[in-house]
Amino acid sequence: MKKICHYFCVLSWLCLAFGIQAQAIPDWLLQLDNMKYQQPEQSLTILNERQPEFATQPAAVQAYWLRQQAAVYSALGRHQQQQQAARQALELLKDTESALKVExxxxxxxxxxxxxxxxxxxxxxxQGTAxxxxxxNEKLILRGQINQAAILSDQNDDKQALSMLKTVxxxxxxxxxPEILAEVNAQLGLMYSSLAFEDDAVAFLxxxxxLYQQLGWVKNEIAVLFNLARTFSYQQKYQQSLDHFNQMLQRSLNANDAVNLYHAYLGLAITSAEMSRTEAALGYIEKAEQYLPRLQSSYHVQSHHYEKALIYRxxxxxxxxxxxxMLAEQAAEQPAEQVEHVTLAIKLLRAELLAQQDQYQKAYLVMQDFVDGFQLLRNKENELALERIRLEFDSERHQVRSNLLEAENELKALRLQEVERKRQIQLLWLGILGCTTLILLGIVLWQFSRRATKTSSKSNGVSL
Incomplete structure (x- = not known):
């Protein structure tokens, strides 16, 4: 009965998925598949112009529409709107199991x-990968694993992230x-860069x-240029870093890409500061600030003001x-993960600036707060590391138990084989004994019959 139910569920999912594909997606909406990676601003304009048609479309087409809209918002760095569009699409797809839902x-x-x-x-x-x-769907599986590896890396689980990326x-x-190859090479490059294997990072990037240039995905190409520039900066190859940031800047200007214009100017500012060109760094970060409102992230606001504070220092x-x-601290008031490191860096900078202003008591208190926060962060990281070790130990222990159980089963099987072999040998000997007994019985009967015949012959001779 369970098997029948399982088959029925699978059949239902397939039917629902086929239903989504069977809906006639408008040609103009299909054309956005590649266009959104090359011209997201124009793609959004088209979607906005067609918005009055949205309500008249079937639910399946609406879900596809919203997925395209989410991808366009992603390319434009408008992640709050991307999230809203994705959630609306999931609501429409809640009773389906399809590739569209994975995306x-x-x-x-x-x-x-x-x-x-x-x-x-x-x-x-x-959930998407499952x-x-x-x-x-192999392509979507690999995309999901690349995404998971990026999160694991951000959570400092570099070992598992790198292992997953190598498999992918x-x-x-x-x-x-080509799309998956481009994504995994880009992520491996970023991963190796964060692990300080810069030469390997540059090769992958x-x-x-x-690959992104061949695909014509300008936004992704610009992102890779940014990571290449930062990697060269880590290697203290500052001129190469500036060259790549300038390439990124030029492509962003050509694409009228406000989000990446921000990152290009910020990268130029940070690299210039690293080269002790502080006046140039200030000019670049002020240009970047013009585009900061286009980024819908408190984390970017927080890190931007921190970098500008460093330049002023x-x-x-x-x-x-x-x-x-102070502006960075205000942006940090919205709770989020992974900004703790930046928050601590801001506290350390505040303590340093207070000391420069001869406010030593305040500087001491902020420094104490920094030390407490740093210790909490280290404890949290240690707890996570211990938890990973415990999980690895449990996994190894489970594997050992499985191996022992397998060995025990093999031993039982050998014992059963031995018992069966002995039984067969016993049957063979019984068969041999039975055959021998029959042969001996036959001989005895033959001798008895022969003797009886001789006795009968002798009796007949005497009568005559």
Whole structure:
């Protein structure tokens, strides 16, 4: 009965998924599949112009529409609106199991990831990957695992993230899908860069850059240029870093991409500051600030003011630096994951600036707060590390138990085979004994018969 129910559920899912595909998606909406990666601003304009038609469309088409809208918002860095569109699409798809639903899960996960809500983002990525596995869609499975690896890396679980990415890379090479290859190379490059393997990072990022250029995905190409520039900066190859930030800036200007214009100017500011070109750094970060309102993330606001405070500190403009420390602290009031490191860095900078203003008592108190926060963060990281070790130990113990159980089963099987062999040998000996007995009985009967015949013959001879 359970099997029948399972087959019925699978059949229902397939029928629902087929129903979604069977709906006639308008041609103009299908054309956004590639256009959204190349011209997201124009894609959004088209969607806005067609918005009056949305309510007249079937639910399946509306879900597809909202997924495209979420992807466009993602490319434009408007992650709050991306999240809203994805949630509306999921509501329409709640009774279906389809590839479209997987893609919507990923859109929602990415929107939350950009809002630094990592636990929720990972949960949605895992739900999408589970559904992709059920649908046996290799491309979507690999996309989901790349997304999960990015979250694991952000959560400092670099070992598991790197292991997952290596597996994805091997499977992507077999699949030979240019989109997946570009994504996994880009993520591996970013991963190796964060682990300080800059040469490996550059190799992966350059391959990703070529693949994105071939696909014509300008936004992704710009993102890879940013990561390449930062990696060169880590290697203290500052001129190469500036060159790549300038390439990024030019492509962002050509694409009229306000979000990446912000990141390009910010990158130029940080690299210039690292080169002790502080005046140039201030000019670049003020240009970046013009585009900051386009980023819907308190984390970006927080880190922006922190970087600007550092520049003012280097210029020995302590009061201006303190103003931006206060702005960074205000942006940090909205709770989010993974901003703790930046929050602690801001506290440390505040203590330093207070000391420069001869406010030593306040500086001491802020420093004490920093030390307490740092200790809590270390304890949290240690607890997570211990939890991972415990899980690994439990997994190893379970594996040992499984191996012992398997060995015990094999021993039982050998014992049963031995008992069966002995039984067969016993039967063989019984058969031999039975045959021997029959032969001996036959001989005895033959002798008895022969003797009886001889006796009868002798009796007949005497009578004659």
């Amino acid at each position: 919507v899960w990923y859109e929602l996960g990415y929107a939350l990831e950009m809002e630094v809500q990592l636990t929720q983002a990972l949960s949605h990525y895992q 559904l992709a596995t059920l649908l046996d 890379y091997q499977r992507a090479e077999l699949l030979q899908d 350059q391959r990703a850059l070529v 280097d210029l020995e403009q302590t009061s201006l630096a303190m103003q931006h420390v």
